[in-house]
Amino acid sequence: MSATRVFVARLAGSSVFDPQGDRIGRVRDVLVVYRSTDSPRVVGLIVEVPGKRRVFLNIGRVTSIGSGQIIASGAINLRRFEQRGGEVRVIAEMLGRKVMLRGQSGEATIEDVSIEEQGPGEWEIAQLFCRRPKTTASPFAKGPTSFVNWRDVIEKASAVGESQSATQLIASYSDLLPADLANAMLDLPEQRMLEVAEELSDDRLADVLEEMPETDQVDILNQLDDARAADVLDQMQPDDAADLIAQLSDERGEALLELMEPEEAEDVRFLLSYGPDTAGGLMTTEPIIVSADTTVAEGLALIRRHELAPALGAAVCVTLPPYEPPTGRFLGMVHFQRMLRYPPNERLGTLLDQSLEPISVHAHAAEVARILASYNLVSVPVIDENHRLVGVVTIDDVLDYLLPDDWRSTDHESSRPSRYSDTSTSTIPVKTRRTGHGTH
Template identity: 50%
Template sequence: MSQPTPRAATTSRVYLARLKGTPVFDPLGDQVGRVHDIVVVMRLKGAPRVVGLVVEVTGKRRVFVPLTRVTSIDPGAVITTGLLNIRRFEQRATETLVVAELLDRQVTFRDGSGTGTVKDVAMELQRNRDWDLTKVFVRRGGRGGLMGRRRGEGVVVDIQDVTGLARTAAQQGATSLLATLEDLKPADLADVLHDLPDARRLEVAASLPDERLADVLEELGEDDRVAIVSALDAERAADVLDAMEPDDAADLIGELPEAKAAELLERMEPDEAEDVRRLLEYEQYTAGGLMTTEPLILPPEATVATALAHARKEDVTPALAAMIFVVRPPLETPTGRLLGVVHLQRALREPPHELIGAILDKDIEQLLAEDDIGKATRLLATYNLTALPVVDEDRRLLGAVSVDDVLDNLLPDDWRGADEEVTDEAMTRTAHG
């Protein structure tokens, strides 16, 4: 039986940048995901061939869908045969991603009229039923132009009329890719960066604002974040470390070569560097090594309204926002004596003017800095908590261990890129090589 040939709604030409985010449906009309990118293969002779789509399905998983499994490409909808490969997409050396790598690539016009920036590419159905890249929409950036066209003008040209499109090592601007990633959560953006080629990953990471990059580094694996920080200017790297949670910054500093780590600590803000140095004194799999030094901390005289306002802060993780630690002054770690905690759910049931000292949970389990990760895990699971206080022998609060910190250290190092077990061997990536 021959494979179905995908058709366009009104034309055999499809502009690919516009496919980003398009819903993907099975033959019954149920949505199975959205188009994340388009995969092309550059050839020594002839136009680049489009081989398939990268589709983001449930759980932010990205899978490969060959064009032989696509039956229709309409405005606002891509229809498939319903047979999807459930393996996570992994880009091969011979493949190029349109959105991640071709958009914003600098090309040169063969007629000598200057250079330009790729803003879109179009594929067209060929007689052999393959889809090839045939047109390029280019924003001119060079001198003059063909037929008197002006600098900055957008033109559509045949793909053979430009050079530089297939350069695998070329650096392209990050503008278009960053625009498509703007709304992603840090963990999802970390997955995207992990999947990019090395040079592209570093370029995109360097283009992110400090706070955004800090959030993403907290979600990346060791190799990726060490490579990114090592490639940054030392002053910029220190600023990003300042924006990270102290425990994550300490983990990252501990992964760097000793000389590099010392240099960055010297360039960091003194208060932030002090917290990091303190955390580096603890073993990795102890409560001290896992804790953050910046949980929500208030005195007993604070009101419920104040506590809720602190919990609403955008930079507070959900795990830490669920608990306010109530202490005697000073309020910076190491604090005065820990009096107890206020659970967010309890605070929501109290009038705003109520003092949090009156609604304390004084029986909260505590960890010492030298307690191991096993004890932290058992206490969190036993009492259904999202965070635990870490104290010293005098019951001064040193920090807090949250459930997400524990999970990050219990899961395998490569858990972000691990695939689920594939049980249906019939769902193979046959059209992908």
């Protein structure tokens, strides 16, 4: 081994390579099991491999840990990781935990954990980096820290209703995209997942919920009080918020709509008035809408906004006033590639795509999918009976509708051999020689 002691928080996000230098995946956590007398034993790493799947890497397969990277040998089990009884994730479940220090008064919080090599393929928890409560009232002050051995701490059982801090865990997830964070949270034990949801900001939690299956969205929202739930719904895309509210009881849904910002609630109520399998039920009410006199320069500036979804930034909608759905008469769309071919002062009203017909708000989802596929579109405008623009349906809206409910799950297998043995039946081979097109 190239290192005998490493801190787990620093391992988060580290790349895992095979002996030939090809990247296998990225470390997301360290898995340990408790022992009656000794420090917890490290049994393996939770590694995210291509396809965003998290798998188990037996610690016996790890030949080197150091310099921000891990070298592995042998074969890696491809089955999706599922936590078993007695196993504890260091980053997800230990960091932020309250402990009592033996021989000292008061409690401390675990901020990091070091693991140490005891022999080839044998690692255990060595020390904990703990922070005690601050001793001054200053908002900038922090409590004193110390390194303590495992045997010098007593784990503190949380009181009923007391939430374990998830600050350190959230910090380790800060680099994840919403879809990846959603997957990471769904891998956590239920209580820990809810703790993380509680501590995420409203906009971050909204982004994450949009990437989760509806049943998990409902489970999390049901754990939030009405005021917080309404704030999160305000931050979601109106179509996603409408889909989520539709899964709640009528009483809870109406209560949350009453607490939401009036403009956001109005958009959601509007979407709820359409069937889920219609263009009206699939669309979003927040496309870019401009007048015919808007210039190319102004249109390009609008699609550059950081918070705009790529599918919505692919084109702008041109209508008569008013410019909020339902708008004045819909005139047409201008795709961003067309804008790039004209000078900045060109008016968008002269660049309308005459070949693209808008679809009715009552069009069936299957018809919407056919149009998007037939004309290679990423979005299509939706109009009402008076030819007013009411929204657009994007390709991701249609995919969410067409894919099965469990499409986010990449693995449906439930039975596995012991993960602590070196045998595996579904594996990624770690190459011993370079091949032309090997995949990990």
